[in-house]
Amino acid sequence: MEITYDKREGGMRIEVNGRMDAITASTFEDACGKVIDEGEKMLVVDCTLLEYISSAGLRSILIAAKKLKAAGGTMCFCGLSGMVEEVFQVSGMGSMFSVTTTADEAFHS
């Protein structure tokens, strides 16, 4: 799994590429933790290139979101598709977070 940072006005876009499973989940967790520590309040996770997410991946998202919430920020998701979108729906995560089609939409809403 690869993570790319993209600093935008009003927040940070984090692009996740590959598989988010038990092995790589902590990478995502650490990456978000670092951005949150730097004071970002708006985090948009771009899942366009994310192929697979496991329950461990979902858990790392929840941990990061919890930390961001405690710091007074919000986490959004964009670019969901396929298996990832299905998981988001079934697990109810889709209703818990704001989900948009593109990153721009998330930043301008």
Place this chain on the structure above:
Amino acid sequence: MQGIAFRLATLTLLFSSLIFAGIVGYNYMVSRDIIVELAEERGMLLAESTAERISSSLNSVQKVVESISFSLEDSSITRDLLGRLGRRVLSGNSEIFGTAIAFEPFGFSSDREYYTSYTYRSQNRLTHTILGGADYQYFYMDWYQLPKEFEQPIWTEPYYDEGGGNQLMATFSVPFYRKQAGHQVLRGVVTADISIARIQKLISEINANESGYVFMLSRYGTFIAHPDSELVMNETIFTSAESLEHPLLTSVGRRMIGGEIGVEEVSDLPVIGDSFIYFSPLPDQQWSIGVVFPKKEMLADVAGLNKEVAAMGGFGFFALALLITYITTKTTHPLRNLTASANHMASGDLDAQLPEVTSCDEVGELTAAFRTMQDSLKQHIADLTQTTAAKERIESELRIAHEIQMSILPKLFPAFPERSEFDVYAFIESAREVGGDLYDFFFVDDDRFYFLVGDVSGKGVPAAFFMAMTKTLLKVVAEPGLDPGDVLSKVNEDLAEDNDSCMFVTLFLAVIDVNTGEVRYANAGHNPPLILPKGEPAQWVPPENELMAGVMEGMQYTTRSMTMRPGDTIFIYTDGVTEAMNDKNELYSEDRLIEIMNDCGGLSAQEIVDTVERSLKGFTGGAEQSDDITILTLQYLGK
């Protein structure tokens, strides 16, 4: 074993012997050339000096004879005068054996046809005699005839003077004349005889000092002097060459009588073998001196020198061999000790004693490195033993945890043999690690039967704890008056409270009224189950898309309801089924599941589970299972 010592010594010695052989060879060549050159010079010098010595001796004879011939011209000659002259010549010239003054027929006196005054040495005395007559017709002898005919002084070939000197001699003859009516008229011939024996003696004196020998040829190639007395006056160099079948010797003979100075290498001469012949002429006599040097003897010095060099080299070689053997043995000794210790270590004895480091060389460093390796190995093995023990302990604890986890799930089937209204069957297969799948079923009162399937996020001991907690909470919370949605909401409150690790569980919880077949259910983020209505294709239970339990406090879960007719089956499972992978990394997928389910019409709860399990096994083909697989089927049979 061919150790370093052996190889080093062999290579060094081999190489030094090559160098040594080269030096000896070169030395032999160079010294041979020098010695041969020196010998050639010596041979040439000897030939020339011998020729000169004989020449000068003979030249003095010539001068004497020539001066007599002058004195005899136009003088009045008497018998007495001739006698005195003869005695004076002989007493003054020791090299002359005899001297003759011979006259033309009737040249001395008109009454005597033959007249020769001959003075010669005989038994240490000088004897004078008058020769000539029918028994000694000297006019036809070479010594008289040749100077007369050629009108010049001449040396005869050596001959045996029968009736004169009575021995082997060579004669120098000079014609003398008188004036008669303004003309030079031959009056006679003056001669001096030299004894060939004398020349032979001179030559044999030289021979005595040399390893080779000197010989002398006459103008026709006859041996005048030779160490082999058989040859002298009997053979020429040409007849000798012919009997020896030696053409080169013939060519040497030609060059010699041709008056050349030179040297020739001649092989295989009698007695002395391969030789060099140096030759130099006596021009006045047209004789030639030859000096023969045996090649073997000339090269004897070279061979001697070479032997000495070889002996010295051999001694040096031996000393070098000893030194190299000593050094290499001494150098490799600690290496051998180290090898023995290393072999001990290799056989498993890590406490093997290593040799003491006594030197600061490579072997010392190697020994030190071995010691470090030995210590590290010991340390490593100690660590490994400890780690293995710890790992085994943890694994054993995990195994026990897994056993406990499994033991809290109901596994006795048929679970309710006394109830004919429904049939329930469950199956769980854990992945290698301790996982977090769960299922459960129980009656909350006589008619209502709860059944559920859940999947805790993550794996391992934390997941197992969370799973056990969830299962316990569900059983405690589920009460006769509560809907599944309420139960989930309550359980979620407890799970989400202080859930810092953000663990969560997906749950499908349902309750069936066994009398009516009415099913009320709620879904907390779990993948939707399948309904297999009797005689119809399978279909998904519509998802609620409500959040997993344990994530957020205050969630309210919706309860839905449906009615099962007798023969209908509900199939609840975890994503371990649809995400099972084969070795091509393909997922089993929901499509395959629904396909196999459609083949399960009319089967019992257990038969449906077995069919799906077989299909899964067939798909994965034994690839390692990455997630727990849990299936629960409930078939409503009706009241």
